[in-house]
Amino acid sequence: MKWLIQYLRDIKIGKVVLWCYLIWYVVIVYFYFDPLPKTWINALGISAVIGTGLVLSISSNKSDSVDYWQTFRLYLMPFCVSSFSALIKDRGFIVFVSPKITETLVAISCCVLFLAIVFTIKLINKKLAWQSTNLEGNV
Numbered sequence: 001m002k003w004l005i006q007y008l009r010d011i012k013i014g015k016v017v018l019w020c021y022l023i024w025y026v027v028i029v030y031f032y033f034d035p036l037p038k039t040w041i042n043a044l045g046i047s048a049v050i051g052t053g054l055v056l057s058i059s060s061n062k063s064d065s066v067d068y069w070q071t072f073r074l075y076l077m078p079f080c081v082s083s084f085s086a087l088i089k090d091r092g093f094i095v096f097v098s099p100k101i102t103e104t105l106v107a108i109s110c111c112v113l114f115l116a117i118v119f120t121i122k123l124i125n126k127k128l129a130w131q132s133t134n135l136e137g138n139v
Contacts, residue, residue, distance in 0.1 A: 008121045016118060018073070020111045025080045027107040028098065032087040043083035051075030 011019075034040075054074040084096070092099035098107070 005121055008118050009125045011118060016115070019114060022080070023110045023114055024096065024107045025084055027103070027110055028084060028087065028096075031098070031100075031103050031106075032091070034087060039083055039086045042086065043079045046082040047075050047079035050078035054078075 051074050054077075055071055058070075058074070088096075088098075098104045
């Protein structure tokens with residue numbers, strides 16, 4: 001649990017946005033899940049092709065260490081995009097927003113909850129750091 005709090009304490013805004021994307025995706029998959037394998041096999045195929053292209057586009061000739069989380073994300077994003085578009089096809093979505101207000105509110109609420117957790121952890125961390133600085137200064 002400590003590693004999760006440290007991760008959320010140090011998380012940058014770009015990663016927060018990516019987590020909100022994933023949260024939105026999971027909510028929509030919850031409401032529109034398709035048990036037929038066709039959607040998921042197609043998404044895996046697109047992920048393999050596009051993910052490999054993305055990995056190749058960021059690779060350099062240097063023998064740097066591999067960032068496995070970044071590589072995972074480069075394959076996960078095309079999978080999510082392709083499966084998301086297949087799940088919402090012909091369902092009245094406006095770009096990525098559900099035509100059903102309840103579903104949209106659930107997705108927004110989950111993202112806001114995540115943002116509140118991150119903000120609270122960062123705020124507590126700043127407060128503890130500030131208190132620690134003041135205590136050291138008073139000694």
